[in-house]
Amino acid sequence: MTTNAYQIIRRPIITEKALTAKETQHTVVFEVSVDATKTQIREAVQKIFKVKVAAVRTANFHGKFRRRGQRGGYRADWKKAYVRLAAGEKMIEYAENL
Numbered sequence: 001m002t003t004n005a006y007q008i009i010r011r012p013i014i015t016e017k018a019l020t021a022k023e024t025q026h027t028v029v030f031e032v033s034v035d036a037t038k039t040q041i042r043e044a045v046q047k048i049f050k051v052k053v054a055a056v057r058t059a060n061f062h063g064k065f066r067r068r069g070q071r072g073g074y075r076a077d078w079k080k081a082y083v084r085l086a087a088g089e090k091m092i093e094y095a096e097n098l
Contacts, residue, residue, distance in 0.1 A: 005044035008036045012094045013080060025084065028092050032058070032081045041081045052086035 010031040012018075018029040032041055038056040045053055059082075063075035085091065 003033070003036075003040065005047045008033050008040050008044040009048060014094070021082065022091065026087075026089075026091065027082050027084045028094075030081050030083065032079050034060070034077055034079045036079065036081075038081075041083065045083050049092050051089045051092065053083055054086040055084040057082040057084075 010033065013029040013031055015029075021027045021029060028045075030041075030045075036044075038058060041056050041058070042053045045051065059080045061078050061080065063077045065072060065074055067073075
């Protein structure tokens with residue numbers, strides 16, 4: 001499966017928990033493609049941000065049931081990746097103005 005790095009990394013997750021992990025654990029959090037493997041995520045982050053990755057952890061989330069009036073449906077399933085940068089690497093700055 002040949003995929004573009006920008007198709008694997010969808011967007012950074014900017015929440016209080018993610019920013020705390022960024023400051024204390026040298027870890028950045030991204031929403032990634034559901035079919036992406038840890039190896040593909042590691043290569044995509046290294047290619048896009050020009051940093052070395054120490055470890056990748058992933059979590060799958062199932063879409064929640066939501067209603068609009070009488071109609072109901074499910075949100076899309078999604079995947080979150082916790083990417084720990086190697087020691088000595090400069091932290092990725094995507095949320096400086098918060």
